[in-house]
Amino acid sequence: MAWSGSAIFRQWIADCLTRTQTSLNFGTDVPKAALYNNSITPDNNVTAALSAYNAGTSQWLTANEVSQAGQWATGGVALSGTSGTTHFNDTSSAVWYTASNTASGSAATLANVYGTLVYDDTLTAPVADQGICFNYFGGVQSVTSGTFTVVWHANGIWRITDTVA
Amino acid sequence: MSGEPLLRVETRWSCPNCPATDVTFEPRPHTRFHRCAGLLGLDVPFVVDGTACKIEAVERADYVGSDIVQLAGDGRPYMSVITTRDDGQDCTVYAPCASLSASAGRARPGIGALADPACAEGGA
Numbered sequence: 284m285a286w287s288g289s290a291i292f293r294q295w296i297a298d299c300l301t302r303t304q305t306s307l308n309f310g311t312d313v314p315k316a317a318l319y320n321n322s323i324t325p326d327n328n329v330t331a332a333l334s335a336y337n338a339g340t341s342q343w344l345t346a347n348e349v350s351q352a353g354q355w356a357t358g359g360v361a362l363s364g365t366s367g368t369t370h371f372n373d374t375s376s377a378v379w380y381t382a383s384n385t386a387s388g389s390a391a392t393l394a395n396v397y398g399t400l401v402y403d404d405t406l407t408a409p410v411a412d413q414g415i416c417f418n419y420f421g422g423v424q425s426v427t428s429g430t431f432t433v434v435w436h437a438n439g440i441w442r443i444t445d446t447v448a
Numbered sequence: 449m450s451g452e453p454l455l456r457v458e459t460r461w462s463c464p465n466c467p468a469t470d471v472t473f474e475p476r477p478h479t480r481f482h483r484c485a486g487l488l489g490l491d492v493p494f495v496v497d498g499t500a501c502k503i504e505a506v507e508r509a510d511y512v513g514s515d516i517v518q519l520a521g522d523g524r525p526y527m528s529v530i531t532t533r534d535d536g537q538d539c540t541v542y543a544p545c546a547s548l549s550a551s552a553g554r555a556r557p558g559i560g561a562l563a564d565p566a567c568a569e570g571g572a
Contacts, residue, residue, distance in 0.1 A: 288513045289546040296548070379545075389477050399543065416546040421517065421527035422509025428536030430479060434491055436545035438516055443548045 286397045290327035291416040291441045292334040303331075304406055304413065309371035309380075312405035314415060316385055316433060317359030318349040320395045325417045334414030336402045343400050343414065354391035355431060361404070362440075372439070376446050379439035380415070387431040396424040399433065401440055416441045461494030465503055470494055488520035492529050493540055501533045518542035 298304050315336075323342040326333075333341045336358065337348075350357040362382035364370045372379050387393070398419040402412050418440065424431075461470040465486030472480060484492035487505055495501050508517060508525040517525040531538040 287510070289515050289544045291546045291548050384479075384481070386479065396541075418543040418546055419510075419515065420541050420543060421512075421515075421525070422506075424528055424539055424541050426537060426539040429531070429533070429538035430493075431538070432479065432493065432540045433543050434481075434518075434540055435543050436516060436518060438545040438547070440543070441546040441548070442516075443550060446549075446551045 285321045285324060286419045287324075289398075289416070289418045290325070291443075292331075292414045293328050294331045294334060295413060295415050296443075298331060298409075298413070303409060304403075306408060307403070307406060312403050314362045314370060314382070314401055315359035315404040316362060316399045316401050317343070317357075318355060318393065318396045318399055319343070319347050320349055321397045321423070322347050325398070325400075325419070327417070331410040331413050334402075335410050336400060336404075336412040336414065338410070338412070343402075349393050349396045351387075351391055351393060354388040355393060358404075359400070359402075360385050360387070362401070370440075377442055377444050379442035381439035382435055384435070385433045387426070389430050390428055391426050391431050392428055393431055394425045396420065396431070397422070460497040462497040463492065463494055463503070464501060465492070468494070469497070487529070488522055488526070490518070490520050490526060490529060490542075491540075493531060493538065495531060495533075499533060501531055503529060503531045505529050514547075515544040516547050517544045 332338050336343050337345055345357055362385055370380050370382055398417055400414055400417050402414045404412055406413050456473050457475045459472045461480050466484050468482045470480050480494045481491050484490055490505055505526045506528045508527040512525055520526050527542060529540045
């Protein structure tokens with residue numbers, strides 16, 4: 284198995300609704316995007332602990348991460364809000380989460396990149412660095428002595444659409 | 449004496465695929481993007497004016513499935529744009545949106561995902 288799609292972690296939504304992450308603050312928490320190779324099979328139904336960055340037995344271990352010091356560091360690159368630190372948006376029929384383009388340094392050499400884990404780097408309890416979602420790039424990506432940029436979709440990094448069918 | 453710096457960095461940008469240009473005065477490393485008329489209308493990075501390079505769009509390699517992907521002017525899904533220079537290669541990835549849909553739809557016979565009675569019309 285390998286990457287096959289993008290998804291929001293179910294436990295992230297459940298924990299938000301049940302206010303399990305008492306310190307969660309969409310307005311000030313710093314999310315990060317870490318890059319991964321194709322040795323993993325992302326699962327949106329795992330527990331909070333197994334969605335977290337570099338947590339014990341999760342798939343999101345540094346062994347599977349693609350990084351380069353000073354370019355796209357281990358642990359990922361912090362996401363910049365499109366308006367200050369704000370990532371969370373609430374519009375008609377949708378709530379969504381987005382960021383400005385996320386870029387490496389200008390001398391990055393990264394290979395075998397398939398997707399990214401977006402996690403809350405500020406959150407410490409009940410699980411540190413809990414995963415928010417994962418986004419599959421649709422195939423293998425690489426950069427050589429250049430800039431690796433992730434352009435987030437116009438609909439956001441993740442989006443919940445709420446409609447009356 | 450004004451607070452204007454004596455020297456300011458001016459960067460002129462251009463695109464090998466279309467006539468668009470831009471000028472920035474940002475001293476920190478940065479990249480400008482534009483909606484490229486010469487490359488299917490995708491958001492494509494400029495290159496520093498005078499850079500010998502080619503910029504190509506790469507179609508998504510895997511099936512789309514339920515991902516919300518970036519579609520170009522030709523209606524096809526593109527996963528990245530590669531800028532190939534003499535001394536390296538940049539990569540701009542179009543990340544799909546991770547989505548979840550919540551709708552008050554009617555339960556339809558034969559649709560397994562809606563087979564839970566709680567999901568039927570009037571359910572919880």
